[in-house]
Amino acid sequence: MPVRIWRKPLDAEKAKPPCGEIHILKDLCKGCGYCIEFCPRDVLEKSEEINKRGVHPPRVADESRCVVCSFCTAVCPDFAIFVIEKPCEGGR
Amino acid sequence: MSEKDVSKAEAEEIRIGVYVCHCGLNIAGSVDCAEVAEFASTLPHVVLAKDLRYTCSDQGQEIIKQDIKEHRLNRVVVASCSPRLHEPTFRKVCEEAGLNKYLFEMANIREHCSWVHLYNRKAATEKAKDLVKMAVMRAALLQPAVESEVPIRPEALVIGGGVAGIQAALDLADTGYHVYLVEKEPSIGGRMAQIDKTFPTMDCSICILAPKMSDVGHHPNITLLTYSEILDVKGYIGNFKVKVLKKPRYVTSDCTACGECAKVCPMIAPNEFDVGLAIRHAIYTPFAQAVPSTYVIDRELCLNKEGVIVCDKCTKACERQAINFEMKPEEIELEVGTIIVAIGADVFDPSIIPQYGYGRYPNVITSLEFERLINAGGPSGGKLLRPSDMQIPKTVAFVQCVGSRSEKTGKPYCSNVCCMNTIKDALLIKEHWPETQIYVFYVDIRAFGKGFEDLYRRARKEGVIFIRGLPAEIVEDKQTRDLWLIGENTLQKKLYRIRVGMVILSVGLEPRKETDLIQRLLTLSRSKDGFFMEAHPKLRPVDAATGGIFFAGCAESPKDIKDSVTQASAAAARAGILMAKGKVTVEALTPIWIPEKCQACGLCVKVCPYNAIKLDKERKKIEIIEAACAGCGTCGAECPFGALVMRHFTDEQIIAQIDAATEVDADKKIIAFCCNWCSYAGADFAGVSRIQYPENVRIIRTMCSGRVAPKFVERAFARGAAAVLVSGCHLGDCHYINANYQTKKRVERLWKKMEKAGLNKERLQLVWVSAAEGEKFAAKIREMQPIVESVTPEEIEKAKEVFQKALEL
Ligand SMILES: Cc1cc2nc3c(=O)[nH]c(=O)nc-3n(C[C@H](O)[C@H](O)[C@H](O)COP(=O)(O)OP(=O)(O)OC[C@H]3O[C@@H](n4cnc5c(N)ncnc54)[C@H](O)[C@@H]3O)c2cc1C
Ligand code: SF4
Numbered sequence: 001m002p003v004r005i006w007r008k009p010l011d012a013e014k015a016k017p018p019c020g021e022i023h024i025l026k027d028l029c030k031g032c033g034y035c036i037e038f039c040p041r042d043v044l045e046k047s048e049e050i051n052k053r054g055v056h057p058p059r060v061a062d063e064s065r066c067v068v069c070s071f072c073t074a075v076c077p078d079f080a081i082f083v084i085e086k087p088c089e090g091g092r
Numbered sequence: 093m094s095e096k097d098v099s100k101a102e103a104e105e106i107r108i109g110v111y112v113c114h115c116g117l118n119i120a121g122s123v124d125c126a127e128v129a130e131f132a133s134t135l136p137h138v139v140l141a142k143d144l145r146y147t148c149s150d151q152g153q154e155i156i157k158q159d160i161k162e163h164r165l166n167r168v169v170v171a172s173c174s175p176r177l178h179e180p181t182f183r184k185v186c187e188e189a190g191l192n193k194y195l196f197e198m199a200n201i202r203e204h205c206s207w208v209h210l211y212n213r214k215a216a217t218e219k220a221k222d223l224v225k226m227a228v229m230r231a232a233l234l235q236p237a238v239e240s241e242v243p244i245r246p247e248a249l250v251i252g253g254g255v256a257g258i259q260a261a262l263d264l265a266d267t268g269y270h271v272y273l274v275e276k277e278p279s280i281g282g283r284m285a286q287i288d289k290t291f292p293t294m295d296c297s298i299c300i301l302a303p304k305m306s307d308v309g310h311h312p313n314i315t316l317l318t319y320s321e322i323l324d325v326k327g328y329i330g331n332f333k334v335k336v337l338k339k340p341r342y343v344t345s346d347c348t349a350c351g352e353c354a355k356v357c358p359m360i361a362p363n364e365f366d367v368g369l370a371i372r373h374a375i376y377t378p379f380a381q382a383v384p385s386t387y388v389i390d391r392e393l394c395l396n397k398e399g400v401i402v403c404d405k406c407t408k409a410c411e412r413q414a415i416n417f418e419m420k421p422e423e424i425e426l427e428v429g430t431i432i433v434a435i436g437a438d439v440f441d442p443s444i445i446p447q448y449g450y451g452r453y454p455n456v457i458t459s460l461e462f463e464r465l466i467n468a469g470g471p472s473g474g475k476l477l478r479p480s481d482m483q484i485p486k487t488v489a490f491v492q493c494v495g496s497r498s499e500k501t502g503k504p505y506c507s508n509v510c511c512m513n514t515i516k517d518a519l520l521i522k523e524h525w526p527e528t529q530i531y532v533f534y535v536d537i538r539a540f541g542k543g544f545e546d547l548y549r550r551a552r553k554e555g556v557i558f559i560r561g562l563p564a565e566i567v568e569d570k571q572t573r574d575l576w577l578i579g580e581n582t583l584q585k586k587l588y589r590i591r592v593g594m595v596i597l598s599v600g601l602e603p604r605k606e607t608d609l610i611q612r613l614l615t616l617s618r619s620k621d622g623f624f625m626e627a628h629p630k631l632r633p634v635d636a637a638t639g640g641i642f643f644a645g646c647a648e649s650p651k652d653i654k655d656s657v658t659q660a661s662a663a664a665a666r667a668g669i670l671m672a673k674g675k676v677t678v679e680a681l682t683p684i685w686i687p688e689k690c691q692a693c694g695l696c697v698k699v700c701p702y703n704a705i706k707l708d709k710e711r712k713k714i715e716i717i718e719a720a721c722a723g724c725g726t727c728g729a730e731c732p733f734g735a736l737v738m739r740h741f742t743d744e745q746i747i748a749q750i751d752a753a754t755e756v757d758a759d760k761k762i763i764a765f766c767c768n769w770c771s772y773a774g775a776d777f778a779g780v781s782r783i784q785y786p787e788n789v790r791i792i793r794t795m796c797s798g799r800v801a802p803k804f805v806e807r808a809f810a811r812g813a814a815a816v817l818v819s820g821c822h823l824g825d826c827h828y829i830n831a832n833y834q835t836k837k838r839v840e841r842l843w844k845k846m847e848k849a850g851l852n853k854e855r856l857q858l859v860w861v862s863a864a865e866g867e868k869f870a871a872k873i874r875e876m877q878p879i880v881e882s883v884t885p886e887e888i889e890k891a892k893e894v895f896q897k898a899l900e901l
């Protein structure tokens with residue numbers, strides 16, 4: 001059996017991934033779903049709600065997983081989503 | 093008759109010279125050598141028979157040489173000691189007289205006769221005659237043979253870049269050979285790079301290792317392949333073809349290791365190098381002194397999955413533009429002549445011992461974690477911190493033999509380094525925090541090496557308390573996270589209950605999990621403990637049983653750095669000898685394939701322990717790779733169609749011995765088949781130890797018990813033998829990796845057959861005898877005596893009938 005890794009690293013507090021605050025401009029979304037599909041951390045999901053353009057905009061499923069890569073912003077054709085880095089708190 | 097015809101006829105006429113040796117009184121003391129020589133002269137093809145006082149002496153050798161020339165001898169039989177001792181001597185004598193060395197045969201009348209039958213001169217003399225007869229009958233069928241030569245490619249592969257692999261690679265490269273060093277991790281260094289100081293000198297480990305690592309990186313004769321795996325190995329000594337998978341690092345060699353990329357990478361995970369005590373990023377280098385220093389991207393962790401570039405933080409941060417997500421895995425083919433296996437050792441995972449609480453109690457750590465904590469470059473900056481509260485503990489306990497010397501954990505062996513490692517660790521703590529109270533719970537302290545005892549004494553002088561008796565249990569105080577060790581002090585026969593702030597489990601070493609794969613790819617053997625097994629524990633300690641492969645470091649058994657390095661240099665020298673010679677001769681013991689008889693059934697392919705036979709089903713062909721064949725003869729015994737003739741151990745030759753041994757009084761005899769390496773040597777050892785046993789056994793030597801075809805056993809019974817003994821190396825210890833499993837299978841089949849035919853299956857015995865088990869061999873013969881005595885004439889007749897077919901061969 002090789003070495004088992006199980007502990008929380010001692011410096012885990014010091015080097016945390018950045019935390020993001022996600023802003024979705026629901027009515028700009030045209031429902032292409034790119035952000036949901038391409039988010040590498042599975043932060044977003046489709047919502048039930050119907051917006052002004054008659055489609056389901058994304059909603060945040062788990063903001064704590066976001067690492068502010070901003071790819072959602074980059075892929076969104078209609079500038080409907082952006083992320084700003086915020087101070088991390090609590091769990092992470 | 094023309095002159096040519098005469099010479100041809102003469103060449104074909106078999107002329108045997110027999111020399112019966114007195115060996116002073118060693119043989120002559122209990123065997124009438126003159127009588128044996130007299131008897132030998134009456135045997136077919138024997139043109140002269142002499143008894144000599146010391147046949148191996150210069151005078152003895154001269155006599156043989158002269159006789160070969162004068163009497164045109166074309167076969168020589170010496171009846172003296174074990175062929176394991178003097179066969180090479182007499183073979184040389186023959187060659188010097190112009191006779192092919194494969195035309196020489198020995199009868200072992202010392203170890204197997206005079207020494208084990210000291211008190212019955214008559215019976216010993218009769219047995220000696222039988223042994224000479226068997227040798228003469230076999231000699232008549234011997235064939236000259238030329239040994240083939242295999243070229244050795246002057247390039248080497250070293251698998252594993254720990255200190256052992258590093259040393260072996262450097263030694264070979266410095267000698268002038270090109271070396272490929274393959275390491276699975278992103279950096280070379282192995283365990284030694286992880287540890288802080290080294291016992292017994294207390295040198296800084298990485299300080300002495302790093303220069304060697306960088307030498308490897310810069311050596312013109314070394315091709316370093318890190319982050320690479322061995323996929324496949326084909327071929328044999330001198331000509332191995334190796335497939336290596338070089339995994340993409342996604343960072344090119346333009347990287348200057350500035351670390352800017354890691355600073356911006358959002359993804360983190362525990363760093364394996366730090367045993368998870370520190371974090372690393374998705375783009376990382378395992379440690380500061382890594383060689384190569386080029387960073388690597390962990391694609392499992394990186395946000396960028398196959399085909400989608402989501403994150404470009406590192407790419408942007410890298411001024412040298414060294415990051416390249418387009419890199420693909422590469423398959424590299426190497427051709428090398430020799431291989432050194434240096435894959436090192438893993439450490440034991442103590443969470444399988446629930447009483448110690450590892451994995452549940454944060455302040456119970458392993459000795460490997462300790463190394464990272466006490467290391468100034470480690471996650472705590474060299475402070476021994478309790479993971480629970482990041483405080484330096486005031487009391488510390490070491491628990492020894494965790495995963496060593498215990499049947500319960502399946503690790504009965506001693507891991508060799510842990511005692512000294514603990515003493516080193518204790519002294520390190522004392523150096524930094526002299527007030528710390530330190531307990532060491534042990535079974536025995538093994539301070540056997542140079543400078544070890546001094547270190548042990550120093551530790552005691554500095555107040556480290558050694559308590560004999562491992563704790564039965566470790567219990568955590570939920571509030572303080574302190575730990576109670578509860579057990580018995582076996583010296584004072586008193587129970588102890590001691591409270592400490594931190595427990596360090598001194599974990600043992602165990603085979604790397606990759607050992608299975610490497611074993612399979614290189615057809616290696618392993619000892620009971622799971623580490624690789626050397627060809628001979630004393631005399632060939634770094635050779636594998638498979639030609640051209642050598643071991644270095646902990647891959648072979650747990651050992652410290654000094655021993656690993658010593659072994660690495662030895663392995664490099666051994667590999668270097670082969671490559672310097674540029675060729676090896678293969679003993680002419682390999683099979684000859686008879687295409688007309690072969691049915692391409694492939695049975696031989698399945699039993700060959702060395703994968704030396706290839707089957708071409710379509711063309712109904714097999715191919716024997718001589719250089720890979722070790723000459724065990726297992727294939728020859730397996731082939732149902734007689735399509736494989738084992739050179740120097742042909743069916744006819746072995747049958748001639750069986751027939752000679754069973755000519756008179758077969759019903760009182762045991763025909764024994766012994767393998768050269770273990771059981772024959774064991775019988776030799778019985779002789780050397782003068783262990784006495786009944787005279788009725790006649791030993792036939794084969795290289796491996798795997799050569800013993802069922803038809804040989806059947807033939808012995810068909811000729812009226814009372815009993816047959818098949819013996820070989822212990823299972824798992826076979827000189828030919830695992831050929832003796834075939835022996836076991838065949839004997840079991842014969843037992844079934846005998847049972848079915850209503851024969852007493854006790855008449856066929858199987859025993860595993862090591863070279864050291866003279867008494868075991870003798871005991872077996874003694875044990876078989878009542879079986880031999882109780883066999884009735886009817887039973888002998890019945891067996892003759894049942895196995896009648898075996899006479900047709
Ligand atoms: C906690 C601890 C403390 C120690 N302290 C000391 C000490 O103070 N003094 C001392 O003398 N010794 C000490 N030792 C022992 C020392 O670490 C070993 O003697 C030494 O590391 C053995 O070197 P190695 O090259 O044989 O194996 P390793 O160091 O284990 O290196 C083997 C290398 O092979 C690589 N590898 C494995 N499998 C493959 C594969 N399939 N393909 C390619 N590469 C592979 C591994 O990644 C590794 O880099 C200590 C050991 C431990 C565990
Ligand atoms: S910033 Fe990256 S991780 Fe966060 S939601 Fe957008 S795509 Fe997902």
Ligand code: SF4
Nearest residue numbers: 357375394395403406
């Ligand atoms: S692409 Fe982003 S996540 Fe991946 S290694 Fe570079 S910085 Fe880290």
Ligand code: SF4
Nearest residue numbers: 700721722724725727
């Ligand atoms: S079974 Fe033994 S003798 Fe036959 S080819 Fe393989 S190694 Fe050689």
Ligand code: SF4
Nearest residue numbers: 690691693694696731
């Ligand atoms: S066992 Fe005999 S017949 Fe079968 S493939 Fe091998 S050599 Fe041919």
